[in-house]
Structure formats: structure tokens, C-alpha cells
Amino acid sequence: MSLVVNLVLLVFLLVMALAVLKTRHLFAMAMLFGLYSLLVAGLFVVLDAPDVAFTEAAVGTGISTVLMLVTLASIKDGHELVSTQKSRTAPLIICIIMGGLLIYGTHDIAELGDPQSAPHMQVAARYIEKGQEETGVPNLVTAVLASYRGFDTLGEVTVVLTAGIGVLMLLGSRKKLRIKEVSNGK
Amino acid sequence: MEQLTILLIVIPLMVAPITALIPSEKVTWLLTLIVCLISLAISCYILYEVIDGSHVIYELGGWRPPWGIEYKIDSLNAFVALIVSAMGCLSCLFAYRSVPDEIEEKMIPLFYAAFQLCLLGLLGIALTGDIFNLFVFLEISSLATYALISMGKNRKALTAAFSYLILGTIGATFFLIGVGFLFAASGSLNTADIASRFDSFKDMQLVETALIFMVMGIALKAAIFPLHSWLPNAYSQAPSTVGIFLSATATKVSIYVLLRILYDLYPVDYWVNMLLPQIMLSLGCVAVIYGSYRAWQQTEMKRLLAFSSIAQIGYIVIGFSLVSQLGLTAAILHLFNHALIKSTLFIGAGILLYRANTTELGSLRGLGRDMPWTFAAITLAGLSLIGVPGTVGFVTKWYLLEAAVEKGMWIVVITIVLGSVLAIGYVWKIVENLYFRSKRKVHIQDVPSGDSAIARTPKTMSAALWIGAILCIFFGLNTELSFEAASSAATALLKQ
Amino acid sequence: MIEYIVGHINYWLIVAIMMVGLYTLMSRSNLIKKLAGLSMFQTAVILFYVSLGKVTGGTVPIISEEYSVYSNPLPQVLMLTAIVVGVATTALGFALVIRIKEAYNSVEENEISAMDEKE
């Protein structure tokens, strides 16, 4: 049953991705992009990952979409130009090759939900077995996130800080920065 | 001893957030310098400890691998960490006068914080033994890099940063796909754990695809030949300090990751028959010729140096695609040597930019006569780039030639020689314009910015330049020190 | 054959979504659209990881007495980090787009590179 729900959502998702690709109206694209994230969040719930779903809903549909809208409002330019110069065959060929490679790779991947597959049998088995006992936290995602792989999470917080610093460096000054029109020295 | 290794990460991590809050350019600079110096001291000590082939193991959070994240530091890790922190010190020394000149005053604390975060990210990549953790630190350093590049004076810096952001993220995501495929096959993320159980899943197509995607992703970040398009603009448009630091470290660390994937994560005999060495070798050769030729065409010094970097990365690729102890040693040694040469040359370019407010070679004519000492140091580093005996450049090219001859690859030998000839061409172009062309009417005293302070090269900048130039000669004459480290690193890689 | 397709089709669809994202990113000239494509590409990769963690008949990995089979927490943890990295990159990208618009008065890559070449 969950497989069917999963597939239906994936097909919706594919349609949404194509819609983002096709639309020329950028505000509409921002909305479609938010919907795309919401659908992904729904898929995460089906895949037993409420923590990830929670985050995706808050970040993808919330922060990312809001930032996209604010950017659009700031540049006051709601339409994508019909570009004729840029070649589209080369990207298409690259994407088909990459996609083909990935499908080649998934040939011997374990089926969705196979409890005997390597990701479940190796490292993760211990988290499920001993996670609560060793950390005192029943939510294993929190246990792994904060303790077993706490260093990753420290890195993640640092990434957030870095992004904050970067954006402040770019947009922090109230006045528009003076920028030289021509390359230096000319 | 063990606790020292993690301090390499913890110190920049704790200092960077504080730096971002201090509204003083002097204090933040001093903090950055201290962080770099401490990192340098610690990485020297660690290298000294592990150079005999031993390991330092550090389990983060006290969890045993593969459940927790582990640092397993051998001489290669320590060597790369040493390169990163040494170049951090050098560019920080240069930054003292250059950053206030190029960056808006209000942004300086943030600039130094981002610089430290970039250092932190690169050190994290160099030390970790967990492939997902590597991705996280890769992104820390990348995000900091994008922000730093965009601080360049010219508006082109913005587009350079944006295209680097797009390509860098594609590279990182490809790497992430590779990690995911490998995880699907092995169920683990710990390098040593995957390597030790490799035989049980080596026949899966998943593992093959994982290798391809990881190599592609990292090759994009390392600017290996057809994937180099972001590099020239990023390096030449970035503020001088950033250009120095990145040209010396960013691609080097990515190449280090490539070495880890190819020699550590995957056994050598897995990919040696997959056409991969041949492909890499030919890409390396093309990169040497293409990079040198494009460098020769350039009329702007920083862009010239950036294209020369593409060629130099080609030498490194040739070195490790030969799959021999000697070739690998040459490649690892060149990581260090090239970092030294390129940072010295970029410091030179930075000084010229500071004094003459331009790096267009045509506008720099005759400037070498007014600044003989700067000119002398640039020439020394330029000679190293060509590979004149007695300089570091010669050492690596010699070992590289030896390795190629050992394998009977005459095309590679010809490529290296041809690359050196082209290098003479583009280095001569700099020297000729700086010294032998008659001076233009514009004197340095009446440069557009016209500041009287600019009439002298600041001592910190000269010091950074000369430290770099002297080290180019020092390690060219005393090869044992760097050679021992590189060959110990190569042995550590081939053993597994 | 049918079994094979049923077992793999969700991965194929994920790959297809990934490639639509990558194609959007590579073929479009508008910088905002590029960033949207980049974000879709990353999200599809995240979806791939989370799919790896699903166990049939399993439940959310929060230990309780009523259940005994749990889905794998590890891919979920990794992807929490990846989502954060993704949004950080996107935010920085948007900031760059705003500055590029101010400097070039355009957000189309074609126009911008034409202006760059003129200099």
C-alpha cells in the first residue's frame, strides 16, 4: 500500500519538477517550487522519516520559498527571458548520460523496504538495538544526530553560521556597494 | 597527544564565531593569525609523530567506529593539514595591509571569520576518516569560499562566485550521490570499515557507479581539465588574500580527497583495469598543455597564474595516474611545492595590485625597476614554476619524469618537457613586462588611487613574499625533508 | 521481470526527478531558475537517501513498546544535515543574485556574460 502511495507521490513530484522547468513566470515558479518541497515532505512521511519531513516542510516550503520570493521582489523582474543563444542539446545529453549511469548503478540495489539490505544490516543495526540504552533518548534520529554523529551536526550548525556570515557580507551594508564598472586599472 | 589532533578543528571553530562579533580590524586579524599559527604548530607536531608510518586515532564523541566518526591520521592527512595551515599563515601575514585596502571596513570582521571557517573546513576535510563527514566539511569550506570570492572589488567577482557556487554544489552533490550508492552497497560511511569489507560487495554495479560519481564530483572541485571552467575567474577576481589562500589550498585539498577515494577507499586493483588511469593520464597531459598555452595567452597576471594552476594540477594528476610509488610521491610532493610557488606568485601579484592598482601586464611595464626586491622574489618563484634546478619546481618535475620513464610512458615525458617550455614562455612574459619593457608614463606615485602610503610596499607583504620565495629555494635544495614526508604519505596510501 | 520493475521503479523515478533538476540548472539562463533547479536536484538526492532507510512493515524510529521493527535512522540523520547544507547554499546563491542584479541590472546569464566579455 505504501508503495502505491509512494509511486503516486513520485509521479506528482516529477510533474511538478517539469512544471518548474517549463514555467516562465518566476512567481509561479516559486509557488510550484514550494509545492514540490511540500510533496517531498509528504513522501518523507510515507518513508517513516517524520523528522526529515518536518525539516523539509519548514525549510523547503518555508525558508527557501520565502527567500526566493523576497529575491524576486527585490530584483523586480518576474519573467524569464526566452533565451535563444544557450544551447540545450549539450545539457540534455549530459543529463541523459548521467541518468543512464545512475539507473545502471541501481540495477543491484536492494528493493525499497528490504530489511536484509546492507544499510540496515551493518552500522544502523546497532543504533536500533542499543541507541536508547546508550543515550537515554528514545527518538533514535535525535540520538544518532546529536550523539553518535554529533560531530556532523556540529558541522551542520557551522554551515548555517557560515551561510549567515556570507549573506551578511554580501547584503549587510545598507547602502548599495560601489562597484567598479570596468575591470581594474583600465 | 590525541587531544591535540581535535584542537586543530576546535580552535578555529570556537574562534571564528567570536571573530565575527569583534568590531576591530586589528584584533580580528591578530586572532586569525594566532589561529593559523597554532594550527601550523599542531600539524607540524602531528606530522612529526606519524611520519614513521604510525597512526593517530581519535574517536569523536568516544564512539567506536564505524558507529561514530573517527579520525585516523596518517602522514598524508598530516601533510595536507600542514600545507593548509602553512598557507593560511602566509596569506594571513599578507592580509594585514591588503584586506583593509580591498574590503569595506565594516565587513572585515566577517571576512576574517569566513576566512577561519574556510580554514576549518579544509582542515576538517584533510583529517576526517568518514566520507559523509567529509562532505559536511567540504560544504563549510565551499560556502566560506563563495562568500570570500564575492568580496572582490570588481563586479566580475560576483559572477565568478556565482558560477563557482553552481559548479561547486554540483560537484558536492555528485560526491553525495556517490557516497549514497556506496552506502547502499556497504551500509557504512567509515573509510577504513568500507575498505576492510570491500571484497564482500565489490561486484555490485552500485560500487562502480559510486566511484564514477565521487571521482567526477571531486574532479569538478579540483578543477581537473575539462571541469576547470570556474577556476580562472574565481582565482583572479577574488580579493588578493583569498586568491593566495585558495590557489594554494582549495584544489590541493580536493586532490587529496581524490587520492583517498582512489587509493584508500577503493583498492587499487579495482580501478586500475577500468581505463580510469589511462583517462586520467590523458586528461592530465591535455591539462598541462592547455593550461600552459592559455596562461601564455593571458595579458593579466592573476589570470595567467590561474591558468598556470590548471596546468600544474595536470602534473599532479599525471603523477598519481601513473600508479607507482614514485609517481604518487611526486604528486604529493607537488601538492606542497605548487602550493608554495603559486602562493608566492599570487602574493607578488597582490603587491603589484596594491602598489600599482592593476595587474594588467601592459600597465605594469618597467615597474620591476622601481621595486627590485619584489621583482626578484617574483622571478625566483617564476623560476620554480618553470622547474629550474635548485628550486622546488625542479624537484617534482624530476621525480615525475623519473616515474614516467620507469613506466616507459614517453608521451608523458614529452608532455612534461613541452609544458616546461611553455612555462618558460609565460613566466618570461611576466619578467619581460616587469623589467625589460620600457616604463610607461604612469609612475607608481601617481597611480589612480594616489594614496601616498601606497608608494611603499608594506613590510608584512614583503615579508610574506620573501618567506615564500626563500622556502621555494630552501625546499629545492633540501629535498629530504619534504621528500620524506611525501614518500611516507605515498607509502601509507599504497599499503592499504 | 515485473518483480524487478516493482522493486526498482521508485529509484528510477527519483533518478528522473534528479535529472530534471540538473537539466533545469544547466539549460536555463535565468539565475533564479538555476538555483531552483539546483535545489530540486539536491532534494531528489535527499529523497534517494531516505528511500534507502525504509523498512517494509517498519515504523518511525522512535523506540516504544508497541513496535519491534523500525526504519533506519541513519539515512534520515544524514539527510537532515544535507537539507540544512542545501538551504545554506540556496540562501547564499540568492544573496549573490541580488548583488548581481544591482551590478549588472540583469539576472540572465547570457546577458551577463556578454557584458563581461565587452570589458
Next chain:
Amino acid sequence: MANDLILRVVTKWLSPIIILFALYVQFHGDYSPGGGFQAGVIFSSAILLYSLTYGLDAALQLIPEYILRIGASLGVLIYGGVGVASMILGGNFLNYSVLASTPVAGQHLGIIIIELGVGITVASVMVLLFFTFARRVAPE
């Protein structure tokens, strides 16, 4: 939008509830889905809502920018500080087991503190991002 009565009233009622929910997600993350990151984003959405209805200046009066900058750094420092504390107490970096009398209690304590650090940084940076971007939109 600032003049719409319904929006103003709804926002006034909704913002505290969202913040309350953020606190629940923050401190109940050990037992149910959620944690510092999600809590931080939810908290920031409350501020976003407030500034969308009442305007950027009002929101900046509520939370000045320097507090956000300090918060962004503080979260990372709290997280790193827990790691350093565990090193001082004789464990490895981020080994929370040494923080309290029993390892499990130490782990639990450590997890709560670091989640708080995550929450503070994420909430501060997200609000900061929004403010920084939104200032560019405001007509000058």
C-alpha cells in the same frame, strides 16, 4: 498589509502559539520528531509572520540585529563548548558521557544542551537572513 485588522489580530494571537510550539519541538525532540533545527526554523517563522504583518521596522524593534548576530555565534559556541567541556572532564571531544554521574544521564544532558545550541543558531540565522534580504526590498 499592516492595516488589515484581521491579519493584525490573527498574527497577534498566532505568533505566541508558534513560539510555544517551537519550544515544545525543541525540548520534546528526544521523545517525538523534532529537535533544535526544526525548532529554530519554526521560531523564525513566528518572527517572519510578525514582520510581514507589522513591517520590518517593528520586527527589528522587537529583535534588534545585534542580538541575532550574537545568537548566531552563541549557538555554535554552546555546541563547541559542550565538546570542550567533555574534553576538560577527561573524555573525547563531544563525549557527553562524562558530563554527569552516569554515562546515560550525561548523554541525555549533553544532547539537550547541544540541541539548544542548534536551535539558537538556526533561529538567529534564519531571522537574520530574512531581515537582510527584506531590507533590500524596502523602497529607499
